[in-house]
Amino acid sequence: MLENFTNDCEKANKLIEQKLTEKQKTYFDQFKGKTFRQFWDSLKPNLDFFDYEQELEQILEHNKHVWIKKATGLGISEFFLRWVAWHCLKDNILKDKQIDVTTIIITGPRIELAIQLIDRLKALFDFNFETKNTVCYLNGCKIEAFPSHHLASARGLNPFLVFLDEADFFPPKEQQEARSVSERYIAKTDPHIIMVSTPYLPGGLYEQIEKEENSLYKKLLWNYQVGEGKIYTKERIDRAKQSPSFEREYNLKYGVGVGNIFTGIDDIIEDYDLSVISSDVCIFDPAFGSSMFGILGMGRRSGIIYIKEELELERPSLSFAIQKSYEIAKNYKITLVDSAHPGIIRDLREKGINCQPVNFAQEDENKQTLRSKMTTEAAQAVREKRVRIHKIFTNLASQLRAVKFDSKGGPDKSELTFDLGDCFLMGCNHLKTVELRMIKV
Helix, strand or coil: CCHHHHHHHEEEEHHHHHHHHHHHHHHHHHHHCCCCHHHHHHHHCCCCCCCCHHHHHHHHHHCCCCEEEEECCCCHHHHHHHHHHHHHHHHCCHHHHHCCEEEEEECCCHHHHHHHHHHHHCCCCCCCCCCCCCCCEECCEEEEEECCCCCCCCCCCCEEEEEEHHHHHHHHHHHHHHHHHHHHHHHHCCEEEEEECCCCCCCCCHHHHHCCCCCCCEEEEEHHHHHHHEEECCHHHHHHHHCCCCCCCCCCCCCCCCCCCCHHHHEEEECHHHHHHCCCCCEECCCCCCCCEEEEEHHHHHHEEEEEEEEEEEEECCCHHHHHHHHHHHCCCEEEEECCCCCHHHHHCCCCCCCCEECCCCCCCCCHHHHHHHHHHHHHHHHHCCCEEEEHHHHHHHHHHHHCCCCCCCCCCCCCCCCHHHHHHHHHHHHHHHHHHHHHH
16 A cells, blocks of 8 residues: 555656646757856846856866865855756756756755755746745756755765755764765766855864865865955955954854854964973873864963974774873873773873873862863963964864853863863863962972
8 A cells, every 4th residue: 555655656746747847848948058158147147257157167077076165155056056057957968867856955954044045046047936945847857955954865866966055064963964975876876066165163074074185075265365356345355354253254264253262362373482392281182983082282381381282183093092192191291181081091001101080070169160160261361361372283273263152161062073172171270270389389
């Protein structure tokens, strides 16, 4: 009975598609054989076709997998909606090859975002589309949009074009699922995979791909200068520069203007001689799952705390992590490790390292946790410029810029990788405690 119902649904869908194809034929035949530029110029609104868009068209002719980190307002999403439509309409190749869907568009987690992109696609044409609000048929080619939290139904499809819009803003768990779903089609239909986003948080999908050395993707980094004198006026850029989020929205820096804990990070970034900084404390924030194993070295000079070393290990094996930790820790007076990892503490002590646990959950007489206290202390140290971060330690600076308070007064790590940040909290607290002891003596 269920099988009969499924077959009836499939037949009904095919009849709908056939009817739509016949209805659209006369209208959409006008686009057959057009170049992309001719197609672009035939649409309304009639938009300028800028030089960077011409460059992008050429890149897409020679690269199937493209990753774009871009300034807000460049019109790249609009470009791809038009480019997808053109591929469907210029000939019958995709229509004849289609198995179940031609194009998949993946948006953020709200269904409204998926509907909005499909509405924008439909609005390119003077035609009455009689399909549901997340689907559009062009010349018999099915284009369907999926929110990032609803990708299960997209897994079994066979697309030839995959477009991920504002992918760095997908929730962390959905970022990896969206990438996995997109790239699993490569062995099936070898589709174009296009990722487009303004940067959001450090440690997310976009920064991970950006750091990949032998990446699947052709990478384009287009800041506001690409659109100066074209999409942007000088006056608009001058106004935008007054915003705390300018460096992220327009200049491709992760996390800027997002966080609310640390202010004045740019004021403490310097170029100093690392060799003259004492090796007072190294701090480990172990992780073996989805986040990084963070390592930070710190020292004091003339009452100022300096960052001496920064390292992140991506999903290391336990044996490698312990060996690497030992190699670094033996050069420092003391080592701090999150108390949630007693095995690492024990192993380092057995190797002769002065290793001390830090219990983030420990409470004082006022029921304030050590995590909350350390967060406040570290933020104050930055604000008062009692800390310096070397300009090469960009990962720590990015994490500090982006982190927000959680409901308990500590750093909110629900969206952000904050391994180096946790090391920073532990190190600042330790060095302040040591300094207070010295003053008392």
